[in-house]
Amino acid sequence: xxxxxxxxxxxxxxxxxxxxxxxxxxxxxxxxxxxxxxxxxxxxxxxxxxxxxxxxxxxxxxxxxxxxxxxxxxxxxxxxxxxxxxxxxxxxxxxxxxxxxxxxxxxxxxxxxxxxxxxxxxxxxxxxxxxxxxxxxxxxxxxxxxxxxxxxxxxxxxxxxxxxxxxxxxxxxxxxxxxxxxxxxxxxxxxxxxxxxxxxxxxxxxxxxxxxxxxxxxxxxxxxxxxxxxxxxxxxxxxxxxxxxxxxxxxxxxxxxxxxxxxxxxxxxxxxxxxxxxxxxxxxxxxxxxxxxxxxxxxxxxxxxxxxxxxxxxxxxxxxxxxxxxxxxxxxxxxxxxxxxxxxxxxxxxxxxxxxxxxxxxxxxxxxxxxxxxxxxxxxxxxxxxxxxxxxxxxxxxxxxxxxxxxxxxxxxxxxxxxxxxxxxxxxxxxxxxxxxxxxxxxxxxxxxxxxxxxxxxxxxxxxxxxxxxxxxxxxxxxxxxx
Amino acid sequence: xxxxxxxxxxxxxxxxxxxxxxxxxxxxxxxxxxxxxxxxxxxxxxxxxxxxxxxxxxxxxxxxxxxxxxxxxxxxxxxxxxxxxxxxxxxxxxxxxxxxxxxxxxxxxxxxxxxxxxxxxxxxxxxxxxxxxxxxxxxxxxxxxxxxxxxxxxxxxxxxxxxxxxxxxxxxxxxxxxxxxxxxxxxxxxxxxxxxxxxxxxxxxxxxxxxxxxxxxxxxxxxxxxxxxxxxxxxxxxxxxxxxxxxxxxxxxxxxxxxxxxxxxxxxxxxxxxxxxxxxxxxxxxxxxxxxxxxxxxxxxxxxxxxxxxxxxxxxxxxxxxxxxxxxxxxxxxxxxxxxxxxxxxxxxxxxxxxxxxxxxxxxxxxxxxxxxxxxxxxxxxxxxxxxxxxxxxxxxxxxxxxxxxxxxxxxxxxxxxxxxxxxxxxxxxxxxxxxxxxxxxxxxx
Numbered sequence: 001x002x003x004x005x006x007x008x009x010x011x012x013x014x015x016x017x018x019x020x021x022x023x024x025x026x027x028x029x030x031x032x033x034x035x036x037x038x039x040x041x042x043x044x045x046x047x048x049x050x051x052x053x054x055x056x057x058x059x060x061x062x063x064x065x066x067x068x069x070x071x072x073x074x075x076x077x078x079x080x081x082x083x084x085x086x087x088x089x090x091x092x093x094x095x096x097x098x099x100x101x102x103x104x105x106x107x108x109x110x111x112x113x114x115x116x117x118x119x120x121x122x123x124x125x126x127x128x129x130x131x132x133x134x135x136x137x138x139x140x141x142x143x144x145x146x147x148x149x150x151x152x153x154x155x156x157x158x159x160x161x162x163x164x165x166x167x168x169x170x171x172x173x174x175x176x177x178x179x180x181x182x183x184x185x186x187x188x189x190x191x192x193x194x195x196x197x198x199x200x201x202x203x204x205x206x207x208x209x210x211x212x213x214x215x216x217x218x219x220x221x222x223x224x225x226x227x228x229x230x231x232x233x234x235x236x237x238x239x240x241x242x243x244x245x246x247x248x249x250x251x252x253x254x255x256x257x258x259x260x261x262x263x264x265x266x267x268x269x270x271x272x273x274x275x276x277x278x279x280x281x282x283x284x285x286x287x288x289x290x291x292x293x294x295x296x297x298x299x300x301x302x303x304x305x306x307x308x309x310x311x312x313x314x315x316x317x318x319x320x321x322x323x324x325x326x327x328x329x330x331x332x333x334x335x336x337x338x339x340x341x342x343x344x345x346x347x348x349x350x351x352x353x354x355x356x357x358x359x360x361x362x363x364x365x366x367x368x369x370x371x372x373x374x375x376x377x378x379x380x381x382x383x384x385x386x387x388x389x390x391x392x393x394x395x396x397x398x399x400x401x402x403x404x405x406x407x408x409x410x411x412x413x414x415x416x417x418x419x420x421x422x423x424x425x426x427x428x429x430x431x432x433x434x435x436x437x438x439x440x441x442x443x444x445x446x447x448x449x450x451x452x453x454x455x456x457x458x459x460x461x462x463x464x465x466x467x468x469x470x471x472x473x474x475x476x477x478x479x480x481x482x483x
Numbered sequence: 484x485x486x487x488x489x490x491x492x493x494x495x496x497x498x499x500x501x502x503x504x505x506x507x508x509x510x511x512x513x514x515x516x517x518x519x520x521x522x523x524x525x526x527x528x529x530x531x532x533x534x535x536x537x538x539x540x541x542x543x544x545x546x547x548x549x550x551x552x553x554x555x556x557x558x559x560x561x562x563x564x565x566x567x568x569x570x571x572x573x574x575x576x577x578x579x580x581x582x583x584x585x586x587x588x589x590x591x592x593x594x595x596x597x598x599x600x601x602x603x604x605x606x607x608x609x610x611x612x613x614x615x616x617x618x619x620x621x622x623x624x625x626x627x628x629x630x631x632x633x634x635x636x637x638x639x640x641x642x643x644x645x646x647x648x649x650x651x652x653x654x655x656x657x658x659x660x661x662x663x664x665x666x667x668x669x670x671x672x673x674x675x676x677x678x679x680x681x682x683x684x685x686x687x688x689x690x691x692x693x694x695x696x697x698x699x700x701x702x703x704x705x706x707x708x709x710x711x712x713x714x715x716x717x718x719x720x721x722x723x724x725x726x727x728x729x730x731x732x733x734x735x736x737x738x739x740x741x742x743x744x745x746x747x748x749x750x751x752x753x754x755x756x757x758x759x760x761x762x763x764x765x766x767x768x769x770x771x772x773x774x775x776x777x778x779x780x781x782x783x784x785x786x787x788x789x790x791x792x793x794x795x796x797x798x799x800x801x802x803x804x805x806x807x808x809x810x811x812x813x814x815x816x817x818x819x820x821x822x823x824x825x826x827x828x829x830x831x832x833x834x835x836x837x838x839x840x841x842x843x844x845x846x847x848x849x850x851x852x853x854x855x856x857x858x859x860x861x862x863x864x865x866x867x868x869x870x871x872x873x874x875x876x877x878x879x880x881x882x883x884x885x886x887x888x889x890x891x892x893x894x895x896x897x898x899x900x901x902x903x904x905x906x907x908x909x910x911x912x913x914x915x916x917x918x919x920x921x922x923x924x925x926x927x928x929x
Contacts, residue, residue: 067524157527175485175508175529388516 003069009058010073011080014146015051018081019044021133022088028207029126036092036126043087070159071474074143078463081134081142082106088130094123099452104131106459109138110466111348113221113318113435114458116448120226125207128224132211138466139218139248139348140188141165147181157181163471167345167353168391168398171253187255188348192217195244202237216244219349221318221435228320228443229308238304238321242311249315249343250275270383271344271355278341278354279314283307286331293328313338316350318435320443336438339428340402350433350465352402356395358382363392401469406431409461416454426450430461484508484843487549487574489535489565490556491518493814493832494580494606494839498553501840503528504918510544513556535565538572547573553839554579555604563600570599578602578839582723602842606835611727613834614808617827618713618732618781625827629863629913632696633897634890636667636861636913640824641688645707653680655705656901664694664702665899667887667915668859670821675859675917677887689821693889693913695897711805713780717741719765719795720786721751724810724831728783733757739774741765743786765795771802781806785829789813796825859917861889864928866910872927873910878902880927885920889913 026040065073085108086101088094095101100116107114108131117123123131137145143164147157157177162170173180192213199209208224215222225231229241247255254272257265266272287303294302305322312319313335324335342351359380366378379386406427413423418440425438426447436443441450450458464472474480484507488495491513499511499522509528512535513519519530533540535554546552552574554562559581566577579600585591587605595603616626626637641648647655656662669676670689676682684690694702703710716732718725721742729740729751738758742748748762763770765786776782782799784792789811796807807826811817820828837860866873872880877888877900891898892911898904906912916924 158523158525172529175510175527177527179508 002072003062003064003066005058005061006063006065007069007073007076009055009061010146011077012051012053012055012058013150014077014142015047015080015084016055017146017149018084019046019048019051021137022047022130025088025126025130025133028129029124032125034124034126036088036094036124039088039092040126040130042091043084046087047084065157065159067159068480070163071471071480074160074163075463075467075472075475077142078106078109078138078467081137082109082459085109085130085134088127092124092127094127097452099455100448103447103455103459105134106462107435108134108220108222109142110433110462111135111138111215111218111220111316111350112430112433112462112465113215114429114437114441114447114462115222115435116446116450116455118446118448120224128211129207131222132214132220132224135218135220135222136192136214137218139220140185140252144181144184147178148185164467165346166343166349166468167251167355168359168395169345171251171346173253173256183256184252187252187259188217191244191247191255195240198240199237202232202234202240204232204237212241213244216241216317216319217248217348219245219248219315219317219343219347219433221312221316223319230321235300235304238308241319242308245311245315245317245319246279248317249311249347249349251344251346252348253346254344268383271358274358275314275344275354279307279310282314282334282338283310286310286327286334289328289331309335310338313434314341314349314351315343315347316432316434318429320436323442323444325438325442325444332438336425336428339432339434342432352399352432355382356398359387359392359395360399363396398469401473402431405461405464405469409457412457413454416451426454426458427461430458431465433462433465484550485548486510486551486553486843487512487544487546487569488553488555489513489569490554490562490580491515491522491530492555492557493812494835495553495555496522497814497832497836498555498839499528500526501836501918502843505843505922507843510549512540512544534561536561536568538568541565541568541572549573550575551842552577555835556580559583563595563598566600567598570601576601576842578604578842580604580606580835582607584608602839604835604838606831607723607727609834609838610724610810610829610831611731614724614728614783614785614827614829615731617808618716618806627861629890630892630897630911633892633895634693634913635696635699636691636693636889636915638670639690639692639702639706639708641684641686641690641706643686645684645705647684647705648686648707649683651681651683652678655684656680658705659701662901663698663899664692665889665901667691667693667861667889677885677915677917691915693899693915695890695899711780713806715739715775715779716781716783717771717774717776717779717799717804719782719784719792720810721747721760722785722787722810724829725783725785726751726754728785729755729758739779741770741774766791768798771798776802776804779804781808783808785810787812789816793820793823793825797823800824800826859915860921862914862916862921862924864912864914864924866906866908866912866928868908870906870908870928872912873906873908876903876905882927883920883923885917886924887915889915 022040022044026037029037029040082105086105090098090101095104104116141164143160161177173183195213195216196209211224250272254266254269283306287306290306291299291302308321309324324332340352341357342353343349345353345355362380369378380392409427410423413426422439422441426441429437441447486502486507487510488499489512491511499509502509503526511528512531512533514534516532523530531544546569552569554565556562562579566579570577577600581603586603628635652666666678668691669678692702715737718729718740721740729738732738740758741761741763742751743764745762748760752760782804784795786792792809796809799807809825810829811820817828888900890900890913914924
C-alpha cells in the first residue's frame, strides 16, 4: 500500500520551507521599496498556510518511506515547488502568462537557466533575487536541503537522497544521511559566500554578487543582466566565475576531502582527472582556433572566452561572455557536443555526467578486447576498482534513455515548426539543464518565441534531466504502480 | 556513538539495524557488496566494501574516530585480527566474536585484553546458558534472572486452562493479597503489547512476567502450568551448542544425544562421558520411538538446520514431550515457530547481538537481555543520584508508552513495581522496552 498521507505530509512541510524563502525575497523587495513586496508576501502566505494545513491534517501518520514513496515525493516536490514558486512572477504581472511563469520557474529550480524574459533588467530586485535563489535551492537539491533541516526525513532518507542526487552511486560523507546532507549544504553555502566576497572585490554590486553567486554555485546560469556575464567587461570577474563554476561542476564530496586536507584523494579521483582534462583540452583547442579565426581578440581574450564558454557549458551553467554561434562551425559543434557531457557525479551540474561518459567509453573499448579474448574476464576499472556489471548496465540504460529522449524530443520540437538546429539545441539544453541552445534559442536569444505546448514540453525535459531520468520515468512505468 | 561493524552476517546485520534505530552512527563493513546494498537501501547507515583485516580499508572507514569496533566476520581469526588492528588504529573499544571456549577463561581473557580486544563474545556459550536456564524452570518459554535470581523474568504461554485467562491485569492483581508479579508485555498475533490495567489475557498470549524468586510457583499456578521435574533429556544434533548443553546437563540428568554423522558421533561419545550418544537421523520417527522419546521430559533440537529443529520439536510435542527447545537461526521463522507452539526458541545471533548492544548503552546499564519472540529488550539500569527517574512515584513520572518498569532490586530486597513505587538512588531497575523506547528511558536514568 502506498503511504499517500505521508507523501502529503512531507510535501506540506516542504512547502512551508519554500514559503520562508519567499519571505526572504520579500525582504529584498522591502529593502529596495519596490512594488513586488506585496506579491512576495502573498505567495509566502499562500505557501505557508496551505503547506501548514496539509501537514497538520496528515500529521501523526506512520512515518514509513518505501522505494515508491521516495520516488513519488522527489518527483512531485519539484513540480509542486515550481507551481508555487511561479506565484511571485505571475501574481506581480512581471510574467503575465502562466505558462511562461512556470517555464521560468522550472528552468530556475532545475538550474537550467533558459529564460523567456526579453528585458531582465526591467524586473524589480525582489523578483531577480527570487529568480536566483530558486536556482540556488535547486542546485544542491530541495530534498538534500530538507534532509539537512528536517530530521523527520531521516527515516528512509536514503531513498530520497538516491532519487535526487546526481550520479550512478551517491557517496556518503557521514554514516547518517541527515549529517551527509548537512555537510553538503555547509560546503555549498561556504563556497557561495566565498564567491560573493571575491566578486565584491571585483567591483560588482552586493546585490549582483549575491545573485550571481547563487546561480554560479547551482550551475544555474540566471543572470541579473540581459547580456549575462558579458555585461562585466572585467577579466577578474570572469575568472572568479570560471573558478566557481568549475568547483560547482566537480563532486562536492571532493571539496569536502579538500577541506580536510586530503588533497591526494582529490587528485587521484579518476572522474576529477577526466573532468579537468576535458575542460583544459577542449579550451586549448577552442582558444587556439579562436585566436587564429577572430583576429581582433588577442591571445588572452581568446583563451578566456574559450575557457569561460567551455566551463559554462560542461558544468551546465549556461552563462555567456561570447556567442559561440558566431564562432566557426567547428567550434559551435564542439560546444554542442559538450552539452552532453555535463558535470561530475555529486555536483550541481546536469547532463549525462563525466563518470557515465568515461565508463561507457571504457566499456566499449574493452568490448573490443573481449571480442578477441572471448573467455577473458575484463572488468571496467574506475578509480582503480572493478565496476560491477550492474552499474555498467544501469549507465547503459541511462545513456540509451537520454539519447532516445533527446531524439524524440527533437522530433517533437520540429513538428512545432522549428528548424533542425533550433530543435536540437532546445532539447539538448533543456535535458542537460544548461540554458542557452542553438539557432533561435542561442546564447543571445531567449525562449519567449516558443509556443505554449513547447514550453511545457521543455519544462518536462528539464525535470527529467535534473532528476536524472529514472526518478521521473519510473512514475510512468506500469511496474511501478503494480502491487 | 560511532560504531564500526565488520561482517554483515546475521549478527552484524541485526546489530546494525538495532543500532540504527537507536540513532547511532553506524558503518557496516563487508566484502560482499550485494549484501551491503540491500541493507543500505533500508537503513540509514554507511557501508564500506572491504575487510576489517585490511589496514587500508580500516583507514577508509575512519576507524580512528569510532567509539566501538565490533568484529563479527565468519571466521574467528579474522575477528581477532581485525579487533587488534582496530584498537591499534584508535578504536576506543573493541569486541570480537569467537568460537573457542578456551579463550573465555578468566586468565586467558587477559591476553586478549593486552592485545587490544576488550570484549569477547561466544554466541554458542550464551545460547547454551539460555537453554539450561529454561530447563530449570519448566512451563516457561524463556527465563532470565537478575541479580542472582532475586528478580526473574519469564515468558509464559497462556492457554484456556489458565486461571488468569480472560481476566484483566487489574483483576489479576486483586487475586492475591500482595501483588507479587508484574506483566510487562504481551505478545499476541505477532504484535507486542505493553499492557495497562484494562488489558485482558487471551488464549495463546505469550506473557512476559517479572516476579521475585519466591513467587514463581504462584505465577505458574495462575498460568495453569503443571509443575514437573525434568529427568530425561533428549538432544537432537551434536552441534557445538548440543555438546555444550549435554556437557552441562549430563551429571544431573539422563541425557541422550542424537547425531546424524557417524564420525562426529564417535568423537562426541569420547567427549561426553555420561551422555548416551546415538548415531542416527533424528527425523526418523522409528528411531525416536526406539530411543524412548515418549518418556522424555525435555527435547532439545539444535541441529544446524532450523526447519529440522522446528519439525522435530513439533513431532516431540505430539508424542507427549512437555518441554521442547528449538534452535531457530532463520530470524524470519521465529514468528511462525512461536505461533505453532514450539516452546522455547533459541537464536544465537539475536542473543549475541543484544549482548553486544549493551556496550553501546551508557555505563549505567548493567544487563541487556534479548527476548527471542518479540522485538524488544529487557534492560537492567542502575539509578543515580541525579537521574530524572528517582524520587517520584512511577505513575507521576510520565513514562514513555513503549517502556514498562517491571521490578526493582534495592540492596537484598526485590520489589515488584507498581504505580506507587518510588525509585531511589542505587536501585537496580529492570525495564522492558520496545526498540523505540530504549533511548527515551536511557535518558531518564542519565
